[in-house]
Amino acid sequence: MSEAIIGVVIGGLLTGSGTWFAMWVQHKKWKTEQNIRILENKRNRLEDLSKTTLEELSKGMANNSYGSDMMSNIEILFPDHVTKKFGEFMEKEDKTELDLKHGFYDIALEIKKALSDIDEEIESLLS
DSSP: OHHHHHHHHHHHHHHHHHHHHHHHHHHHHHHHHHHHHHHHHHHHHHHHHHHHHHHHHHHHHHHTOOOHHHHHHHHHTSOHHHHHHHHHHHHOOSOOHHHHHHHHHHHHHHHHHHHHHHHHHHHHHHO
16 A cells, blocks of 8 residues: 555656646746847847937037937946947047047947847847
8 A cells, every 4th residue: 555655656746747847948938038028129229229329429520519318328328338439439639530430430339239249149048
């Protein structure tokens, strides 16, 4: 009789462990999907913000007048490496036309790197 009880207990544990394993796998899959969705939303917001910011930056460079909204977006909403490049550009005095072009290019490049970094995060989660 004790062998029958042991068999039932072992059978129950094996059956339950299969259920728990399936739930664990589904949870990991769900969590990965949520992370991908969050990163995609982050990328879309950053891409939209980068378009308007680069337009405003170009106008600001042409007029030597930078909007506080654009500057605060760069300082707060963009990654640190974009903020750093923008700070380096703003610190330079007596900017020539070439300095403006290089500054715009450097900032745009850092923004594109930020988008690319998010793309790489998404790819790593998918593989």
